[in-house]
Amino acid sequence: MARPTKTHRPEGLDDAFALGPETDAVAGPGADPDPGADAAGGTGAGSGSGSSAAPPPTPVLPVLGPWGWARWAWRQLTSMRVALLLLLLLAVAAVPGTVFPQHSQRPEDVAAYLVDHPGTGPWLDRLGFFDVYSSAWFSAIYLLLFVSLVGCILPRSRQHWRAMWGRPPRTPRRLGRFPAQGSGTSPDEPRVVAERAAALLRRGWPGLRWVPTYRVDVHDEGGGTWSVAAERGYLRETGNLVFHLALVALLVAVAAGQLAHFRAQVVVVQGDTVVNSVASYDTLERGRLFDPAALVPFTLRLDHFDATFDPDTGAARDFTAHVTVTEPGADPAPGIIKVNDPLTVAGTKVYLQGNGYAPAVTVRDAAGEVAFTGPVPFLPQDAVYTSRGVIKVPDVSGGQPQIGLVGYLLPSSMQVGEDQWLSTGPQPDDPLLVLSVWSGDLGLDGGVPQNVYRLDEAGLTQAVDAAGTPVTLTVRPGETVDLPDGLGTVTFDSLPRFVALDLRRDPSLPWVLTFALVALAGLATSLFAPRRRLWLRAAPGAPASSGGEPGAQDLGPGTVVTAAGLARGDDVGLAPELDRVLDDVLHRVKADLPEEDGRDDAW
């Protein structure tokens, strides 16, 4: 069915099986018939770099026009060698992303690197070394790889589709060239032997007899000679093609997800409620095709947050956020979010990504008015929750300087020296706020968005004592402390916890998973399903048709049986299988075999 002139195979593919039985490919790579290259009409250019045997034809320059060059480039791109090169290039190109800090993961490290390396840093930045996985060169490599893959796989799929409906190739005239061979004699008629062999080959899987292994044809070759042609393992190429096509589909699904996804981050303090809408998020990242109006405006309230730590080592053991979710038009429902267990609400997944303390403070200005009250999230810096934060107080009574408080929260404080404290554990056993005081202009009125965890010190002055050293305030829960310079007072009211939540929606996820699993299944099939062809010829007991096969010399009165096998790739199970079939056909007894054969089976 699959005639040699129609077969497609990528340049450089070293696979005797793909060539069909009648070519000389089994004789070794030196022969290199490569009928596909000739069919493509390339005059010399088509046979590319590796075809050593074909003598270079006389150059006919005008033939290779733009179309010819395009053809040549396409053949090169879809060749095995270029695919291999691109794979290796992809592996190399992925490495810098772990050597250099990446914008997408640790932007602060990138900034630090740029400061430390003023010479090379900007160049590396320009060349995309801090954004390796979205850089032009990395994208070029994998896109070329996928183009090469598609260019290679689609013609092969077409060919395989035809082969699936085809019959095993007819028994070649000469069986002496194949990697696996066998012979023997039988007292039965050739036709009986051939039909017995066909029945044996059609028998199916051991234990699963109804699942066919070999596709078998019996041919009457005339002159009393009968032959059997059998082929198995179409699934191998199917698996191979499915694997590669699934990879393409996976890439498409990931790209589609990038376009349609949204991801938001929000910090919720115990007792607070957040609404699923763009306005309430701290950060939002979305694909071009994501419509913010599609967000279902559910609300989520953090009722309680449990954090468990190992009493000896202080290592984290469990984080559980107890929330109440209210979807529009529905009753409030309780929910639980844990680290490995996101909550799904209206198609949006809510992940617990972080937690910490948000000390609730009240700041009164010089006039005694409440200028600020509420919880302020302090970001934990280490395993014992030494947390850093900023309290900005812009809304002071008229004429007074604005106030900024910067410092640390220590959940289990311990004084280690004058003006020196540290935290000894993550639980709030003895919380302490250690703050320095700034006053002046916070710079919030310019309309420029500010980081809530940083103080812009440009318009501020730090409060100092009489000796000129900065003032450090320490406040415990329930205490009220005077601010220096008569700025007012600060009260540490309570210490609620906060959680950092990621809200995320990616409609492509089921597809990504499906294609990944399909790829895995295809890969396993393509690696473990053997593809084999077996031929068996039963000729009347005269050496006429077998033409002096080696090993066929002990001719009896019955039938001379010769057999050969060919496999895709290096298949060490081929020869044992041929022997087994031959033994069964000839009713040979296993014990006659040399003992070593069983061992070689393992290789």
Added chain:
Amino acid sequence: MTPGDLSTLLVWAAMTAFTIALVAYTVDLSRIAEAAQRRPRQLARVGAGGVADGVAEAGAGAGVARAGGASARAEGIARTTTALGIVFLLAGVVLRGIAAGHWPTANMYEFTLVGVLAASAVLVVVQRRRFIAFLGVVVLGIGVLALAMALLVFYVRADAVQPALQSYWLVLHVGVAITATGVFTVAFAASVLQVLSAARAEGRSHLAAPWARADGVRRALVRWQVTGPRFAWLRQVPDARNLEALAFRLNAVGFVLWTFTLIGGAIWAEHAWGRYWNWDPKEVGTFVAWVVYAAYLHARTTRGWSGRRAAYLVFVGYGVVIANFTVVNLYVSGLHSYSGLR
């Protein structure tokens, strides 16, 4: 004695057993090498070994259950102590899991134990069919070194795990990754032997021709050239084609497991971090190893790349796997910073 202490003791016992097995394998290999060196001298030696040798080897390679000169006692000791080591290590891993209260694949110490267990188990399966002393030397050499590193450098007290690791994926994702590493280790040893065997059969040695500048170095090493008498034992191993087939089977199994590692890791990352792919250093390392092994599978079927060059890709791939386990765990900070060492 607590289960944790007992586990540590068993791991020490396993390392001792593996060390004895390693010595036995080495003794066996040296006996084979000695016998192989003696034999060509008794025969008329043609030229300087090389091609003439290779012809003789082709016949000797196939179908020999025990290599010539091999010591039955050394092989028996190697088999027994390897099995004993596996039993000790398995008991150590189980007790470790009991002590820690979770599947013991949560830090580098535990990874290493399970990885050595997987590699030695695969070794035993491969050796069951045919005893190849060289594979035992390479795999147990790596295994003993890894166990020593585990006990002396990577050791951490058995303890419960942090919330991010509390998932059944700790069993699937990490367990499969470690098993794949064990399979790759044996495949790597087979590929090394394949390259040596092919080089000897083809009479090809880098030490044969003079080196331009560093010829002194070459002369110092020339006794070790693969075509020389020191490597005459290579006639006793299966030929390069059979070794390639063995390495391919193991690598194919490892590659499928590695693919599952990537997919399982992505699923877990989706649960834990809300992103199935982060380009985290560990993920990149796993991806690079996957791509290199994929390149190996393609190289096998590419004209001009099959055989020796494809085996070089196995070396690169295995190097990436090991670097991904050691360098990335110890020196690169990322989301996978679970070595337990600070």
